[in-house]
Amino acid sequence: MFDIRRTESGDILMSGRLDASQAEKARAVLRTIEKSCVLDLKHLEYISSLGLGVLLEAQKRLSDAGAGLTLKNLSEHLREVFHLAGFHNVFNIE
Protein backbone atom coordinates (compact mmCIF):
# COMPACT_ATOMS: atom_id res chain seq x y z
CA MET A 1 0.00 0.00 0.00
CA PHE A 2 1.41 3.37 -1.04
CA ASP A 3 -0.07 6.81 -0.65
CA ILE A 4 1.09 10.28 -1.64
CA ARG A 5 -0.75 13.49 -0.85
CA ARG A 6 -0.21 17.17 -0.20
CA THR A 7 -0.65 18.36 3.39
CA GLU A 8 -2.26 21.62 4.51
CA SER A 9 1.22 23.10 4.99
CA GLY A 10 2.06 22.36 1.35
CA ASP A 11 4.44 19.48 2.06
CA ILE A 12 4.14 16.22 0.14
CA LEU A 13 3.55 13.29 2.48
CA MET A 14 4.44 9.79 1.31
CA SER A 15 3.50 6.63 3.17
CA GLY A 16 3.74 2.88 2.74
CA ARG A 17 5.76 1.05 0.12
CA LEU A 18 6.96 2.85 -2.99
CA ASP A 19 7.82 -0.11 -5.21
CA ALA A 20 7.91 -0.51 -8.98
CA SER A 21 4.14 -0.98 -9.18
CA GLN A 22 3.54 2.41 -7.48
CA ALA A 23 6.13 4.54 -9.24
CA GLU A 24 3.65 6.00 -11.74
CA LYS A 25 1.34 7.08 -8.91
CA ALA A 26 4.21 8.98 -7.29
CA ARG A 27 5.33 10.44 -10.62
CA ALA A 28 1.85 11.80 -11.36
CA VAL A 29 1.83 13.82 -8.12
CA LEU A 30 5.45 14.97 -8.27
CA ARG A 31 4.92 16.29 -11.79
CA THR A 32 2.43 18.81 -10.37
CA ILE A 33 5.12 20.44 -8.20
CA GLU A 34 6.32 23.70 -9.70
CA LYS A 35 8.39 25.24 -6.90
CA SER A 36 10.61 24.15 -4.02
CA CYS A 37 8.84 21.68 -1.77
CA VAL A 38 9.37 19.41 1.24
CA LEU A 39 8.81 15.67 0.94
CA ASP A 40 7.92 14.27 4.34
CA LEU A 41 8.94 10.59 4.36
CA LYS A 42 7.98 9.93 7.98
CA HIS A 43 5.58 7.17 7.00
CA LEU A 44 7.43 5.86 3.95
CA GLU A 45 8.53 2.35 4.89
CA TYR A 46 10.28 1.30 1.71
CA ILE A 47 11.48 2.58 -1.63
CA SER A 48 13.07 0.76 -4.57
CA SER A 49 15.08 2.00 -7.54
CA LEU A 50 12.09 2.99 -9.66
CA GLY A 51 10.79 5.14 -6.81
CA LEU A 52 14.23 6.68 -6.42
CA GLY A 53 14.22 7.37 -10.15
CA VAL A 54 10.93 9.24 -9.84
CA LEU A 55 12.39 11.45 -7.09
CA LEU A 56 15.54 12.08 -9.11
CA GLU A 57 13.52 12.94 -12.21
CA ALA A 58 11.50 15.51 -10.22
CA GLN A 59 14.64 16.98 -8.68
CA LYS A 60 16.30 17.40 -12.08
CA ARG A 61 13.21 19.12 -13.50
CA LEU A 62 12.89 21.47 -10.51
CA SER A 63 16.61 22.21 -10.48
CA ASP A 64 16.39 23.39 -14.07
CA ALA A 65 13.78 25.88 -12.86
CA GLY A 66 15.94 27.04 -9.95
CA ALA A 67 13.98 25.08 -7.34
CA GLY A 68 14.40 21.78 -5.51
CA LEU A 69 13.07 19.14 -3.16
CA THR A 70 13.93 18.80 0.52
CA LEU A 71 13.58 15.33 2.02
CA LYS A 72 12.86 14.97 5.71
CA ASN A 73 12.04 12.36 8.35
CA LEU A 74 13.88 9.47 6.71
CA SER A 75 14.06 6.17 8.58
CA GLU A 76 17.43 4.52 9.14
CA HIS A 77 16.75 2.13 6.25
CA LEU A 78 15.78 4.94 3.88
CA ARG A 79 18.88 6.91 4.85
CA GLU A 80 21.04 3.94 3.95
CA VAL A 81 19.32 3.47 0.58
CA PHE A 82 19.44 7.19 -0.25
CA HIS A 83 23.09 7.32 0.70
CA LEU A 84 23.94 4.32 -1.50
CA ALA A 85 22.09 6.06 -4.33
CA GLY A 86 24.18 9.19 -3.80
CA PHE A 87 21.11 11.29 -3.07
CA HIS A 88 22.92 13.14 -0.29
CA ASN A 89 24.84 14.80 -3.15
CA VAL A 90 21.81 15.97 -5.11
CA PHE A 91 19.02 16.52 -2.54
CA ASN A 92 18.73 18.61 0.57
CA ILE A 93 18.15 15.95 3.25
CA GLU A 94 17.14 17.04 6.74
Next chain:
Amino acid sequence: MDRAFRREIAALDDVFRSVDEFLSAHGIDARTQLTAKLVVEELFTNFVRHDVGGRDEVALSLATDGDRLIIRLKDFDVDPFDLSEAEPVDIHLPLARRKVGGLGLHLVRNLVDELRYDYDDRVLSVTAIKNLERRDV
Protein backbone atom coordinates in the same frame (compact mmCIF):
# COMPACT_ATOMS: atom_id res chain seq x y z
CA MET B 1 10.58 -21.28 0.09
CA ASP B 2 10.32 -22.08 -3.59
CA ARG B 3 7.68 -20.35 -5.67
CA ALA B 4 7.06 -19.17 -9.20
CA PHE B 5 5.53 -15.78 -9.97
CA ARG B 6 4.05 -14.29 -13.10
CA ARG B 7 6.62 -12.31 -15.05
CA GLU B 8 4.96 -8.92 -14.58
CA ILE B 9 5.25 -5.96 -12.25
CA ALA B 10 1.71 -6.55 -11.02
CA ALA B 11 2.94 -9.77 -9.39
CA LEU B 12 4.99 -7.77 -6.88
CA ASP B 13 2.26 -7.86 -4.24
CA ASP B 14 2.32 -11.66 -4.33
CA VAL B 15 6.11 -11.63 -4.25
CA PHE B 16 6.21 -9.35 -1.20
CA ARG B 17 3.58 -11.43 0.59
CA SER B 18 5.60 -14.61 0.18
CA VAL B 19 8.86 -12.91 1.14
CA ASP B 20 7.24 -11.39 4.24
CA GLU B 21 5.91 -14.77 5.33
CA PHE B 22 9.28 -16.46 4.93
CA LEU B 23 11.33 -13.77 6.64
CA SER B 24 8.93 -13.42 9.57
CA ALA B 25 8.73 -17.17 10.05
CA HIS B 26 12.52 -17.31 10.21
CA GLY B 27 12.88 -14.48 12.73
CA ILE B 28 14.81 -12.17 10.39
CA ASP B 29 15.23 -8.70 11.88
CA ALA B 30 13.17 -5.81 10.50
CA ARG B 31 16.06 -3.99 8.83
CA THR B 32 17.30 -7.10 7.03
CA GLN B 33 13.73 -7.80 5.94
CA LEU B 34 13.59 -4.43 4.18
CA THR B 35 16.96 -5.06 2.55
CA ALA B 36 15.92 -8.54 1.42
CA LYS B 37 12.68 -7.23 -0.06
CA LEU B 38 14.58 -4.56 -1.93
CA VAL B 39 17.01 -7.11 -3.37
CA VAL B 40 14.18 -9.42 -4.42
CA GLU B 41 12.24 -6.58 -6.06
CA GLU B 42 15.24 -5.24 -7.95
CA LEU B 43 16.20 -8.65 -9.34
CA PHE B 44 12.59 -9.58 -10.11
CA THR B 45 11.83 -6.32 -11.93
CA ASN B 46 15.13 -6.65 -13.78
CA PHE B 47 13.99 -9.99 -15.15
CA VAL B 48 10.61 -8.50 -16.07
CA ARG B 49 11.97 -5.37 -17.74
CA HIS B 50 14.77 -7.14 -19.61
CA ASP B 51 12.38 -9.72 -20.92
CA VAL B 52 14.63 -11.90 -23.07
CA GLY B 53 12.00 -14.43 -23.99
CA GLY B 54 11.42 -17.52 -21.95
CA ARG B 55 8.54 -18.66 -19.83
CA ASP B 56 5.81 -16.54 -18.29
CA GLU B 57 7.07 -17.17 -14.78
CA VAL B 58 10.12 -16.34 -12.70
CA ALA B 59 11.18 -18.66 -9.86
CA LEU B 60 12.13 -17.29 -6.46
CA SER B 61 13.69 -19.27 -3.67
CA LEU B 62 14.61 -18.09 -0.18
CA ALA B 63 16.61 -20.09 2.32
CA THR B 64 18.74 -19.62 5.40
CA ASP B 65 22.05 -21.38 5.90
CA GLY B 66 23.36 -20.68 9.36
CA ASP B 67 23.80 -16.93 9.56
CA ARG B 68 23.24 -16.36 5.86
CA LEU B 69 20.10 -15.53 3.92
CA ILE B 70 20.18 -16.92 0.39
CA ILE B 71 18.00 -15.30 -2.27
CA ARG B 72 17.86 -16.93 -5.69
CA LEU B 73 15.86 -15.97 -8.77
CA LYS B 74 15.73 -18.04 -11.93
CA ASP B 75 14.59 -17.18 -15.42
CA PHE B 76 13.97 -20.16 -17.71
CA ASP B 77 14.48 -20.69 -21.42
CA VAL B 78 16.19 -17.32 -21.90
CA ASP B 79 19.02 -16.07 -24.07
CA PRO B 80 22.27 -15.20 -22.27
CA PHE B 81 22.04 -11.94 -20.37
CA ASP B 82 24.92 -11.10 -18.07
CA LEU B 83 23.74 -8.75 -15.35
CA SER B 84 27.31 -8.37 -14.14
CA GLU B 85 28.09 -6.41 -17.30
CA ALA B 86 25.55 -3.71 -16.49
CA GLU B 87 27.07 -0.26 -16.63
CA PRO B 88 28.09 1.00 -13.15
CA VAL B 89 26.36 4.06 -11.75
CA ASP B 90 28.44 7.10 -10.81
CA ILE B 91 26.65 8.49 -7.77
CA HIS B 92 29.11 11.36 -7.49
CA LEU B 93 28.04 13.10 -10.69
CA PRO B 94 26.36 16.49 -10.34
CA LEU B 95 22.57 16.47 -10.63
CA ALA B 96 22.51 17.71 -14.21
CA ARG B 97 24.61 14.72 -15.33
CA ARG B 98 22.92 12.05 -13.23
CA LYS B 99 20.91 9.47 -15.17
CA VAL B 100 17.52 8.58 -13.76
CA GLY B 101 17.78 4.80 -14.28
CA GLY B 102 20.26 2.07 -13.47
CA LEU B 103 20.15 2.25 -9.69
CA GLY B 104 18.61 -1.19 -9.12
CA LEU B 105 21.67 -3.37 -9.63
CA HIS B 106 23.84 -0.71 -8.00
CA LEU B 107 21.77 -1.02 -4.82
CA VAL B 108 21.80 -4.81 -4.92
CA ARG B 109 25.57 -4.94 -5.32
CA ASN B 110 26.00 -2.67 -2.32
CA LEU B 111 23.41 -4.26 -0.04
CA VAL B 112 24.40 -7.92 -0.25
CA ASP B 113 27.58 -9.71 0.75
CA GLU B 114 27.81 -11.93 -2.31
CA LEU B 115 26.21 -11.85 -5.75
CA ARG B 116 26.53 -14.62 -8.32
CA TYR B 117 25.31 -14.98 -11.88
CA ASP B 118 25.03 -18.38 -13.53
CA TYR B 119 23.80 -19.29 -16.99
CA ASP B 120 23.44 -22.89 -18.00
CA ASP B 121 21.14 -24.80 -20.34
CA ARG B 122 19.17 -21.59 -21.05
CA VAL B 123 18.52 -20.97 -17.36
CA LEU B 124 19.69 -17.66 -15.87
CA SER B 125 20.18 -17.83 -12.11
CA VAL B 126 21.06 -14.93 -9.84
CA THR B 127 22.01 -15.68 -6.25
CA ALA B 128 22.33 -12.97 -3.60
CA ILE B 129 23.66 -13.78 -0.15
CA LYS B 130 23.17 -11.54 2.85
CA ASN B 131 24.98 -12.22 6.08
CA LEU B 132 22.57 -12.08 9.00
CA GLU B 133 23.18 -10.47 12.34
CA ARG B 134 23.48 -13.05 15.09
CA ARG B 135 20.11 -14.06 16.39
CA ASP B 136 19.29 -15.17 19.91
CA VAL B 137 17.35 -18.41 19.51
